[in-house]
Amino acid sequence: MAQEQVYLDGEDPEQDCGLTLSGKVLDHDTREPLIGATIYIEELQRGTLSDEYGNYHFHHLCRGSYTLKVTYIGYEEERQSFRLSASTVRNLSLHIDARQLRQVVITGERLQEQAQATETLQGRELEETRGLSLGESLKKLTGVSSVQTGPTVSKPVIHGLFGNRVVIMNNGVRHESQQWGNEHAPEIDPLNAQQMRVIKGAAGVRYGSDAIGGIVLVEPSALPDSAGIRGEVTLIGSTNNRMGTVAGMAEGKLRQLPLSWRLHTSVKKAGSAQAPRYNLDNTGFEEQNLAAMLGYKRQRFGAELYYSYFHTKLGFLSSAHIGNLTDLGNAIGRERPEETGSFTYSIARPYQDVTHHLLKAKASYQTGELGELQFTYGLQQNVRQEYDRHRNTGDRPQLDLDLQTHTTELVWEHKPFANISGSVGASTIWQNNSYAGGTRPLLPYFLNTTIGAFVAEKWRKDNLQLEAGIRYDNKSLDIKRWDTAEGVLRPSYTFHNFSGSLGALYDLGYHVTLSANVGYASRAPHSYELFANGLHNSAASFERGNPELVSEDAVNTMATINYHSNLRLNGELSLYYNTINNYIYLQILPDYALGIGGAYLQAEYMQANARFWGADLSFDYALTNRLTLNNKTSLVYAKNRETDSYLPFITPGRTDNTLRYSFENKSASRLSDSYLALGGLYVSRQSRSDAQSDPVLAAPDAYFLLHAEAGTNLQFGKQQVELGIVGSNLLNTSYRDYQNRLRYFADEMGRMIMFRIKVPL
């Protein structure tokens, strides 16, 4: 790390002003001399250049403390402070500026800001996911996978944990929807995001103590700060499900007022997906999104108003909607789904229709030199309607849930004093859930009121950063449920949940950063886990909540080594060990439930002490200046500590290796930033599963998928156009994924080529 302190102490009265400072300027990695580097003594305002051998010298210097600033194009600026008491030889070695070395922008944080492992999806990597859902996009990140329900529903999984254990922050507001359902994908338009960041492991302090698995931060780009209007149109199309997407964005800033705005909209439509050997009947979907943002910024005061609308209608694989256990047995026994149909854009029952509104108001105020005070209010409404494949039920859904959430947050982020920076805050959640009459009472009425407060501070000096944070949440849950025998029952609960974190970050020399973090988070059980009551049609299981559940708590220890700013090899390895006490999981019971439709599996929420551990590795190796190998590998293991048995639904080991060739930018060419990439994803069989963890069907085999990406910027006179092609499952491999809930019924999607054109206006 560069040092910035300047010593002005002890000027010797008896000046010796005949000293010489000399040395060589070298490349840190190759040790080659750098010719023509600028060496500047700040205190004396004297500078010189290194000669053809890399040598430099200053003569007639007095004794004293000096700061040397060395600059050279393509290298990072170096500052060195030292005390000169005799003529000295100092060799100065410079580090290549990684940003200038590569044509391709490096994604991911090069300089860590916090001790806890984070991954960022942005830039080119994010562009390559355009057209995919949020859950599918995040799979690009090491340590993140997804729980799927057919080809259309994908939920992010961090280190084996998902659902209520992963908090999603959508533009600074906790996304509140029916996250408990494995077939409920996050209602967020990824096309509106400029960056998606994942914080891995228990991270309850900042956004709520239920973040046992981690946090996903979806962030749109900042509003423009220079006057004028600009826009952008993106067109995406794909083979396979013949998806078409149109997205448009316009933004601007007024000249007279400090007011900026943005409008973003996207419309998606896809037909049924194709497995290599058959059509996946009724897996089409459509999605409409709108987001409007208005920002006001004066010197000290800033305000932001944001509204977003999300609507989707997505079909469910028709053959996965089954009745009883006999049907399930028949379905598993079939080579291919019973109904394959042929390609169509129309969506029939069973399908989901989900609408999500978010209104956000934020105000910020600079509290003098000390920091900034921020207040955020969020109003969300989530309406989820699920249409089963029943008889002639007209337009009526069978599940119709309405969730309304108000969130407030007040945070004071203070600037460093005495090397300490951080934030203090308080937040509230008020949430009400109800369902329409005549529909399935799968989830009871509930009212959730949560009040929390936190402090998170960082202390930084020289190479070391220490972090600590603590949070307390008080959650009260008032349930109203109808019981055939006893009428309306009103059980109520109060939960006290603490979270804490301790972390350290240490820069070991210039290229290596070590970090370690211990996080504690405690999650109150969700109403669904307490009072679920209903049939799950794709699992032939009857799910029941357990009113006796208590909060689950996790202690997650993580250590990360980050090797960065190197010429060839850069990467990161993190190891984690997560102990979860009272881990809540759905256990299939040995007895069947008998009903009018025959026999069903019975599943009940239970608690046990569990353990998750694993490793994430990611690295880039530059084979040449143009050709780079990228590796992303993640391993997750989990065990029920009480019975020493496997837990179901845990991510199998996966590794993705990609070779990327970046073409040179030629000034005469119309093309720039062109690249070509070819890679393979290998997902192992989940060997840590058995008849106890997966009683219905054993884990599927390992699989390997080939993928390729290419992109370029095309210049038409003054108009620039960004083009991209992404191909997935290029060998058209038939496979099934362990974390796809519909793996009993059908294969995954076959080959898909996705085309993308972005035109800035």
Add this chain to the structure above:
Amino acid sequence: MKKSFRPYLAFLLMGSALTFSACKDEKDPEPDHEHDVVTTVTLTLTPANGGQPITATWEDLDGPGGKAPEIDQLVLSANTTYTGSIAFASEEAHGDHHDTHDLTADIREEGTAHEIFYFANPQGLVTFTKTDKDANGRPIGLETTATTTATGTGKVRILLKHQPGTKSSTSNENTGETDVDITFDTSVQ
């Protein structure tokens, strides 16, 4: 510094107050149920040559698990031909609240996507023949003729299958989704 915090505190409280007062929802869940789930199946067999119709009901109001279903015994006469009909309903009854949604007409209307199957064990205890047809000329099974010969005891299993797009000349009781799978203890006297 302390002084300057006062307005912010007021700010937070204001936001929270807005939150708590804006959406008081005093609605209670109503004594209601999902209107599309079959809870009650009634089989009516009328002797072809006159006489009292025989009905047998299979009812499970609280769904799978919970309270055991109430199941009638089916008692038939030997060497008799009956005209059979079956009704499916979604019912709820508790206290003075009673709510019935008949689903039979819906099934008939969607006849091309439904079929009812009858199985006797031992085979031949009762023989059911479907007499109604859907728009494609395939049997539905809401209307039947049931014939008995010798006396005996056993079981009659009735399946209602939902077969949208899959009901065909080759479809059978393993095709499609099971809506109803019930068994009556049967005695032919």
